[in-house]
Structure formats: C-alpha cells, structure tokens
Amino acid sequence: MNRKEPAPRTRRSPEQVRTAVHQAVIDLLSAPEGEELNIPAIAQRAGVNHTSVYRRWGSLDALLADTVTTRLERDSPLNDTGSLRGDLIAWAEASVASMHTPQGRALVRAVILSMPSSTQTQSDRAGQFRRRMRSIEQIRERAVARGEDPPPLEEILDQLIAPFYIRTIFGIDLPATGYPELLVDRLLG
Amino acid sequence: MNRKEPAPRTRRSPEQVRTAVHQAVIDLLSAPEGEELNIPAIAQRAGVNHTSVYRRWGSLDALLADTVTTRLERDSPLNDTGSLRGDLIAWAEASVASMHTPQGRALVRAVILSMPSSTQTQSDRAGQFRRRMRSIEQIRERAVARGEDPPPLEEILDQLIAPFYIRTIFGIDLPATGYPELLVDRLLG
Structure with missing residues (x-):
C-alpha cells in the first residue's frame, strides 16, 4: 500500500491486465484507511482505462466475483x-x-x-x-x-x-x- | 418495495427520521434488482435531506452498523x-x-x-x-x-x-x- 500512483500504461497482455485489476481490488480492500471500492478507483490503481474494466467485467459485483474465484483457484x-x-x-x-x-x-x-x-x-x-x-x-x-x-x-x-x-x-x-x-x-x- | 417515491417531508421527530432511514437501508438492500447502496439513495428513499444523514451518521458504514444493531436489539x-x-x-x-x-x-x-x-x-x-x-x-x-x-x-x-x-x-x-x-x-x- 505504499505506492499510490497508477502503474505506467505500458503495453500489457489481456492476462497481465486482468492480473493487475485483480491485484488492485485486493490492494484497495486491504487498505488500512478503508478506501472506497469502485470501478474508477480500481482502474486507476491498476493503470487501466475504466471503460475497459466496465467492458470486460460489466459491474463491480462481477469483477469481485472473478477476482475471488481466480485467487481461490490459484491457491489450491x-x-x-x-x-x-x-x-x-x-x-x-x-x-x-x-x-x-x-x-x-x-x-x-x-x-x-x-x-x-x-x-x-x-x-x-x-x-x-x-x-x-x-x-x-x-x-x-x-x-x-x-x-x-x-x-x-x-x-x-x-x-x-x-x-x-x-x-x-x-x-x-x-x-x-x-x-x-x-x-x-x-x-x- | 412497491412505492419508489420518497416519503413526504412532513415534520417528523428525530426518532421517526431514524426509523425511516433504517427502513430505507433495509428496503434498498432487499430490492430484487440490486440497487446501489449509498447515502444519497438512502436519504431520498427516506424522504430526508442527505446532508442530515451525513451529519447524523457520518458514513455509510456507520449507518449500516447502526441499522443492524437497532434491528437486532428490536428483535430480541x-x-x-x-x-x-x-x-x-x-x-x-x-x-x-x-x-x-x-x-x-x-x-x-x-x-x-x-x-x-x-x-x-x-x-x-x-x-x-x-x-x-x-x-x-x-x-x-x-x-x-x-x-x-x-x-x-x-x-x-x-x-x-x-x-x-x-x-x-x-x-x-x-x-x-x-x-x-x-x-x-x-x-x-
């Protein structure tokens, strides 16, 4: 939680973007100051345009569900x-x-x-x-x-x-x- | 969940306002279409000015916590x-x-x-x-x-x-x- 700036917008694969967005969800949820969780904030932290987050996941609920399922599968x-x-x-x-x-x-x-x-x-x-x-x-x-x-x-x-x-x-x-x-x-x- | 209009802004006691705001929280959380939960939406549904909701509870988290504690105490x-x-x-x-x-x-x-x-x-x-x-x-x-x-x-x-x-x-x-x-x-x- 030390860096607040969005990651640089270098060319990333769709899979790298997906991982960065998932990580941004986890980072915001673990912020000690209890930051607000919404798609613009997640997109900014991941260094991704928020319209592409909406296009890919559709809603915050769907993004949260995808983050959780992906992380839980990775851990097993x-x-x-x-x-x-x-x-x-x-x-x-x-x-x-x-x-x-x-x-x-x-x-x-x-x-x-x-x-x-x-x-x-x-x-x-x-x-x-x-x-x-x-x-x-x-x-x-x-x-x-x-x-x-x-x-x-x-x-x-x-x-x-x-x-x-x-x-x-x-x-x-x-x-x-x-x-x-x-x-x-x-x-x- | 049938009436969508805010309640009329008649003169209400602080306790009536509190009950109306709690009920608005429960109504929005039980909406089948999954409405977004935020203070302006809650205030509108309760027929209360949103600034007075902010003044009284400070944050959505605190309002949710107060709603829950009040309802659970009422039920016991x-x-x-x-x-x-x-x-x-x-x-x-x-x-x-x-x-x-x-x-x-x-x-x-x-x-x-x-x-x-x-x-x-x-x-x-x-x-x-x-x-x-x-x-x-x-x-x-x-x-x-x-x-x-x-x-x-x-x-x-x-x-x-x-x-x-x-x-x-x-x-x-x-x-x-x-x-x-x-x-x-x-x-x-």
Missing part, C-alpha cells in the same frame, strides 16, 4: 498429507495463516462482498460455489480414493469454513493455537 | 421455552424463518456489509459485537440461572450463527426441515 491445490484429517487441518492452518495477513483478510472481504445477487440464477450460483470450493472438493476426492468417508461438502461448509467467515464479519480474533485441530475434530467427531 | 428478546436447547432451537427457527423473507436476508446483508473496518478500535468492535449478540447472551444467562451449563459465546458463534451467514454469503439454501435441531444438537453435543 494443497499438498496431500496422507489422511482426510491431515488435509483438512492443513487447509484450516493455511486459512488461519492467510487471515493474519491484510491480503488474506482482503480476499475474505471480497468473497463476502461478492455475495450472489438475487438476479443470479440458481445454476450460476451453484457453479460459482463449486469453483470456490474446489480445494475442499479435492480433499474430499482424495479421501474417497483412500477409502475414507468424508463428510458432505455442506457439513464442511457449516463447521469448518463458516467459522473463519463469521469471525471476519464480526472482527473476532481467531484463537492463537489449536483452532484448526479443534474445528476439524469437531467436524469429524 | 425471545420467549423463554424453559430449556437451553429449546431456546437455541427457537432462536435458530426464527433465523430460518427470517432468512426466507427479503427483509431478513437484507438484514444479514447489512450485517455482512457493516463488517468492522480496520480503523475501528478493538474495544469498539467488541462493544458492537456484544450488542449484536444480545439475544444469544440472554439465552445463555437464562440457562445459567436454570443451573444449565451453556457453551461459550464463541462456540455458539462458530457452530450455530456462522452456518446461517455462510449460506447467505454463498447463496446456498438452508435445508427445508430439521436444520435448527441439527445445528443445536451438534453444538450441545
């Missing part, structure tokens, strides 16, 4: 620890570590702010949800391949993922130690 | 069912019912959008959180008075409240039946 897959319990604890440890960084909290804020709108169809919502849960689905698939019996995705959502989000929403600190194991043992209990 | 307390399990199930049933109305979902969206900002102090955040958890704290206090041993607030947050929020964030429907009992029995183990 996780290493195979050899067991369902180990994989889930590794996932939760990575989440705890991430929530202790401004960028990690910014990503969670972006997920929350890109809540599905009521105009989205049920199948759009379901597709977006599946893409975002890809790392958890991979953990479930590995467990099945080992002959383990993983809980349904919705149970993992309610008991393992939900606590991270609720604590971000209410600004409650995560317990310093033992939280990943606590949540996973409760889930598998 | 819940009836005493005679047991901790019964009270928690009643709380969860009321939450399920509320999430099936546009206004209930709008309130959850408002809670989520009024996430504490990084500029808020730890003690401001803690105070806001306690006010919002008042109905759950009342349930805990009644249980203690009966000689029951309720789980800590943070366990109730992670296991009972968090699932409602995560499903709103991801647009996942709540199970049609048995969900309140499932969550409460899991919590009370």
Whole structure:
C-alpha cells in the first residue's frame, strides 16, 4: 500500500491486465484507511482505462466475483498429507495463516462482498460455489480414493469454513493455537 | 418495495427520521434488482435531506452498523421455552424463518456489509459485537440461572450463527426441515 500512483500504461497482455485489476481490488480492500471500492478507483490503481474494466467485467459485483474465484483457484491445490484429517487441518492452518495477513483478510472481504445477487440464477450460483470450493472438493476426492468417508461438502461448509467467515464479519480474533485441530475434530467427531 | 417515491417531508421527530432511514437501508438492500447502496439513495428513499444523514451518521458504514444493531436489539428478546436447547432451537427457527423473507436476508446483508473496518478500535468492535449478540447472551444467562451449563459465546458463534451467514454469503439454501435441531444438537453435543 505504499505506492499510490497508477502503474505506467505500458503495453500489457489481456492476462497481465486482468492480473493487475485483480491485484488492485485486493490492494484497495486491504487498505488500512478503508478506501472506497469502485470501478474508477480500481482502474486507476491498476493503470487501466475504466471503460475497459466496465467492458470486460460489466459491474463491480462481477469483477469481485472473478477476482475471488481466480485467487481461490490459484491457491489450491494443497499438498496431500496422507489422511482426510491431515488435509483438512492443513487447509484450516493455511486459512488461519492467510487471515493474519491484510491480503488474506482482503480476499475474505471480497468473497463476502461478492455475495450472489438475487438476479443470479440458481445454476450460476451453484457453479460459482463449486469453483470456490474446489480445494475442499479435492480433499474430499482424495479421501474417497483412500477409502475414507468424508463428510458432505455442506457439513464442511457449516463447521469448518463458516467459522473463519463469521469471525471476519464480526472482527473476532481467531484463537492463537489449536483452532484448526479443534474445528476439524469437531467436524469429524 | 412497491412505492419508489420518497416519503413526504412532513415534520417528523428525530426518532421517526431514524426509523425511516433504517427502513430505507433495509428496503434498498432487499430490492430484487440490486440497487446501489449509498447515502444519497438512502436519504431520498427516506424522504430526508442527505446532508442530515451525513451529519447524523457520518458514513455509510456507520449507518449500516447502526441499522443492524437497532434491528437486532428490536428483535430480541425471545420467549423463554424453559430449556437451553429449546431456546437455541427457537432462536435458530426464527433465523430460518427470517432468512426466507427479503427483509431478513437484507438484514444479514447489512450485517455482512457493516463488517468492522480496520480503523475501528478493538474495544469498539467488541462493544458492537456484544450488542449484536444480545439475544444469544440472554439465552445463555437464562440457562445459567436454570443451573444449565451453556457453551461459550464463541462456540455458539462458530457452530450455530456462522452456518446461517455462510449460506447467505454463498447463496446456498438452508435445508427445508430439521436444520435448527441439527445445528443445536451438534453444538450441545
């Protein structure tokens, strides 16, 4: 957050522009002074013309959703620890570590702010949800391949993922130690 | 959501103005077409001059936070069912019912959008959180008075409240039946 000037408008590939715009979203969401999030501000920070951001993404909601899905896909897959319990604890440890960084909290804020709108169809919502849960689905698939019996995705959502989000929403600190194991043992209990 | 015109600018008490502004926030957040949420739009809908909204609340974040805290306080307390399990199930049933109305979902969206900002102090955040958890704290206090041993607030947050929020964030429907009992029995183990 040290440089405020837009990046120089050198020739960039569409993929580089996309990455720069996503990074600008995360930067603005992690700004300590709570900067306002809108497409002109994002475009300026990314060094992109705001009309091309509107043309490419259409709306702030769609841009937030694309940022989140891309970042979450980039962060998966996780290493195979050899067991369902180990994989889930590794996932939760990575989440705890991430929530202790401004960028990690910014990503969670972006997920929350890109809540599905009521105009989205049920199948759009379901597709977006599946893409975002890809790392958890991979953990479930590995467990099945080992002959383990993983809980349904919705149970993992309610008991393992939900606590991270609720604590971000209410600004409650995560317990310093033992939280990943606590949540996973409760889930598998 | 049928009337789009601002309310007539008759003489209203400060408390009536406050209620009208809160209602305008909820109305805009429950608009099916996903209207943009900003102070001028809220003021117009409430039939109030936007400068007085800025003067009274200072920012959209503060207005959202005040709306949420006021509404949640208004909705508590819940009836005493005679047991901790019964009270928690009643709380969860009321939450399920509320999430099936546009206004209930709008309130959850408002809670989520009024996430504490990084500029808020730890003690401001803690105070806001306690006010919002008042109905759950009342349930805990009644249980203690009966000689029951309720789980800590943070366990109730992670296991009972968090699932409602995560499903709103991801647009996942709540199970049609048995969900309140499932969550409460899991919590009370």
